[in-house]
Amino acid sequence: MDRIAAMNAFVRVVEAGTFVKAADTLDVPKATVTRLIQNLEADLKVRLLHRTTRSVTVTPEGAIYYERVMRLLADLADIESTTTHAQRKPSGGIHVDVPTAIGTLVLVPALADFYRAYPDIGIDLDLGNRRTDLMTEGIDCAIRAGEVDEQFLVARQIGSFGFTTCATPAFLDAHGTPAAPDQLRDLPTVGMTPSRGGRALSFQFSHNDQKGDLALNHRLVVDDTNAYLAAGLASLGIIQAPTYSVRGAIAAGTLVPLLVDWQPQATPVHVIYAPNRYLSAKVRVFIDWIIELFEQNEHLRRR
Template sequence: MDRIAAMNVFVRVVEAGTFTKAAETLDLQNATVTRLIQQLENDLKVRLLHRTTRSLTLTPEGASYYERVVRVLAEIADIESSTRQSRARPSGRIRVDTAAAIGTVVLIPALSDFYRLFPEVDIELEIGSKHTDLVAEGIDCAIRAGVVDEPFMTARRIGEFGFVTCATPDYLRSYGAPRLPDDLRERPTIGMTWARDGRARPFQFVNGDQNVEPTLNHKLVVNDANAYLAAGLASLGIIQAPAYTVQHAISSGQLVPVLRDWSQDVIPVNVVYAPNRYLSVKVRVFIDWVVELFERNECLRRR
């Protein structure tokens, strides 16, 4: 038995959650995956997984083995990558997953710089609001906003952003600028839904010890960041948007910040990837480039 191959299969089974998904992502037969796991357990003389027709869970011994194997495979991958990097130019296609706002506002406008540095790397950018299963979908890395709660994934903090409450000059002439968060109850506002639960994100305000989350009756609710900005620019209501998405509109005078004495929670941004995945040179240079890109953006860099 190829012990390294068996370790890789075991880790992929744990990450994928089923033998079938692991087999698909590894391009192996189901029977081959099952046989390698059985051989690994026989060789170690310990059961690593509890298997039923509906679920797959780690035994205590399996959990301990998984943690150690991930570190071993990561070290091997790092050694191989470092060796190859010294004599190979980054090339090939990588798959990256991210939300619409980060993709359209941050990544795409800067990609010409990346292609200038690495002309032989091609990117397949998956943009959307769904929470993609990286292993099952064959994604090399994802850029996630918010807390990362994906088990068995490596999350590298690359930045953060706050929110800005704002409206157009025309809107403010018609309705007046709110002086307190509760004033928003009587003014048209626009809501933005989260992909996970379909509910509009609440408007949140902090001023010293005061935490206010006013009950709003949104004039319009959308589920896309670009549509949210467009609705705000159309003077349909007050929006509370990520600072990096409205930075240009505020600088140009199209939007005006309101309630400036009140702040909002900061949202972390991470680049996420499977810890055992072989990070080729092309993926490593992309991640390093994204880190620098966020660092240069005053609305996204880590404080």
């Protein structure tokens, strides 16, 4: 039995939750994963997994084994990655998931610098605002705004960003300028929903020790950050957008900041990855580059 392959298969099953999904991420037949786990349990003389027709759960012995195997595989991968990196530059493809606005406005414009440093790495970049499953979709790392609550994932905070409430000069000339958050209830606003068919996010405000969410009856709700920005610039209503996404428009005078004394609290940004990805050399250098990119941006650096 290939013990390393069996350990890796076991880890994938635990994290994916089913043999089928684990086999997909390993790109091997389900029968191969089943055989590896059965041989591993037979060799260890202990049951690691409870199997039913609907799900797979870890036994108490399996949970202990999982934690120890994770450390062992991570150490092994680190040794191999370090040795490979010493011999040549990182190469190969990586699959990265990024929110639309961060990908469009931050990552893509800076990727030329990354490729100059690492010309042999290819990036498959998924842009969107849906919550992806790293394990089942074969994603090496993802950038997430907000708190991270997924189990079995490593999360490193790489930055944070604030929000700015704003509108066009033409809109303010037509509707007036609000002096307090409650006045937004009487003005046209544009809402953003993080997923298709979901509920629009509340506008958030913080002033001294006062914090609150303001649910509004928006005249327009969109599920795409580019469309959200476009709606604000088209004078369709007041928007509350990440500061890094509107700073150019504010500098150009096409958007005007509102309620500047009521700034929402900063939102953390994390890079996340599954422990069984082991941070290979190609993923490691990409994450290091992302961290430096955020640190150089005054609107995204970690607070």
